[in-house]
Amino acid sequence: MPHEPFDAVDVIRAKRDGLALSDAQVDWVVDAYTRGVVAEEQMSALTMAVLLNGMSRVEIARWTGAMIASGERMDFSGLSRPTADKHSTGGVGDKITLPLAPLVASFGVAVPQLSGRGLGHTGGTLDKLESIPGWRAALTNDELMAQLEDVGAVVCAAGAGLAPADRKLYALRDVTGTVESVPLIASSIMSKKIAEGTGALVLDVKVGSGAFMKDLATARELARTMVDLGMDAGVRTVALLTGMATPLGRTAGNALEVRESLEVLAGGGPDDVVDLTVALAVEMLAGAGRPTPEAEVRAALADGRAAATWRRMIAAQGGDPDAPLPVARERLDVVADRSGVLARLDAFAVGVAAWRLGAGRSRRDEAVQAGAGVEIHVRPGEPVEAGRPLLTLHTDTPERFDRARAALDGAWDVADDAGAVDAAPLVLDRLG
């Protein structure tokens, strides 16, 4: 056994007592945890101390670097295209990656979207794409590179080689109540994005009931921390703070969201989904050194350029872009009990309902239903008519309707007129 330069208890005590950890302490504790020398119960005590006592910018950067150093780094410098990536902190109905990746790629920028699966009330991008018959999430690094060079857009599962310390740490934080820490969230996200080797990165930091961050101040702190980490590591990083009080678009669920994404790629779709897709695309193209006017980006949705890239992207991973999407076996309408204007539709409640209908999972090894989810007929600001459907619930297993319906109790307000509708813009702030 090699001699260890530090003792785990001393490192825990230092952070517990409000001290900053030294570079050497951070490097050691992350590495020793990855090697199993620092035990799970020791790391959980340390992460709780970090959550309660914080980390300085210097410590966060070092911690992120140590997580990167725990695994491999990818290198996209051999590609003929510049690279740009997007990361969302997760929301309800957040299918933006689906139209965004082919849209940006259609301008000659490579978009490597190494994604995850859903857990809890927010859906996972891979779960959504897996509702397309034949599509597979797992690619080798060589396949990823070839597709990036050829098609430009790839959405695939992140390999186990990137930041394995983060993988282990995230699983621990999930069961020990230590997820909600800005330093730990920022270093978790950015270690994977920096190790992935993207040239530019746009962060979509969600704020509101359906997001991880419920208030703007904390979301801004997280965004600032991640932008600093990215810039310090040589990644051109921008963050948009965007609203997640209400679901994005008119669907939450896997195949339901693919269908809506296809509408956007066909030049239609809900305004908020289109607007956010375009806003993020403009940032990604600028970050990749291909600044493009917003009107031209919108044109690529309307004229079929983005849709053509989508078809190639899906086909390259075994998917049939023309195959019919799965449809849930059972549906249940949720109707309005009064007429007026929809003033509020709570994103968290809709996310939980979709999850309970089978669109999401509670454990990592659970399967999801491709067709399950929530269809939204009326969005905030739109008229409601008593007795007419507000939402339709979709599932293969109708015994789930009751608990999904229960999640929606109190999830919306109907007002007499549009004056009561929250008029906050979708993009709340931009940090660069």
Place this chain on the structure above:
Amino acid sequence: MPHEPFDAVDVIRAKRDGLALSDAQVDWVVDAYTRGVVAEEQMSALTMAVLLNGMSRVEIARWTGAMIASGERMDFSGLSRPTADKHSTGGVGDKITLPLAPLVASFGVAVPQLSGRGLGHTGGTLDKLESIPGWRAALTNDELMAQLEDVGAVVCAAGAGLAPADRKLYALRDVTGTVESVPLIASSIMSKKIAEGTGALVLDVKVGSGAFMKDLATARELARTMVDLGMDAGVRTVALLTGMATPLGRTAGNALEVRESLEVLAGGGPDDVVDLTVALAVEMLAGAGRPTPEAEVRAALADGRAAATWRRMIAAQGGDPDAPLPVARERLDVVADRSGVLARLDAFAVGVAAWRLGAGRSRRDEAVQAGAGVEIHVRPGEPVEAGRPLLTLHTDTPERFDRARAALDGAWDVADDAGAVDAAPLVLDRLG
């Protein structure tokens, strides 16, 4: 698998966010941890949150009760004698239990001293007594009861049946930097003492460099918390706050401390050891309903009554009270480099030196040396002569001398006259 009424992550989050845990949450989390349903890494995150965010008096009492409920409770009500116990938070040279238990028993009070072994720089009472040839620490409950009835004094190993939750939790806190929490220390000590079933309890809460608590305010908070827990549970509890800036007496080590205890039982010994033994005995006798003047307690040391009980106590557990005590094979004198008055002798440094000489252990399964330790020739306030021994180091393994000597660097000050000597009394405060 039974349905669990709570989720560990919710309980951790509540304490993390500064909320008080409900009675039901406390009962469940302690019980579920004992059953292995709450994992080690979850409990360590919770204990770190408790350390940093605290617990209310109500929570501490409930937590203590839950730890008691995790195991058996003893019952001394069948004895013909009242019971009184003493607990010290641990110090250097703290051999007080050895003369104290037979002294109090010689007044007709039963003293059940369920003790532990040393870890780190403070010695363990069982380690000290095990230097007596033949003496054994393990007794069955029946043997314990019979000896309490017959001899009155028992010092033995605490059985595994008392507060098993605390046993498991203490081992976890030891490796996760979560020892130094007043609520967790208080509940750990008091759960065992209340489960043990003593009628009266005197707490010796040490303060100073050689103690766990370095400052008076924290020591007082710990003492107050423990006294409240004891009184609420129907145990007549008193705490003395006593100084531990300098070692107790003139020895630190196993057989060395037994020898000094025998001097006290023979009516001699260092003043501080005698004074503290008498002060604690007076409190224990009063708590047990046998109030006794201090002069009479002192007389029982001088006239051999306590010594007679000591001989019966040692013999009842297989020890030979007349057998020669082990002596270390090697000695090294540490001499003064100037003359004057010893102004300070640091308890922590002497404790670490004794530990490094072989009197203590670093791991629970390590053996200790019976003869190892530090002999103190000059105590604070006494004259020092340049070139004359201040201390003598004892060990069977002379390669340990260097590291023991290093621990003593800067451990004492010599002043020109007695004006520089700290004149704080041994007993700093009393809480009842």
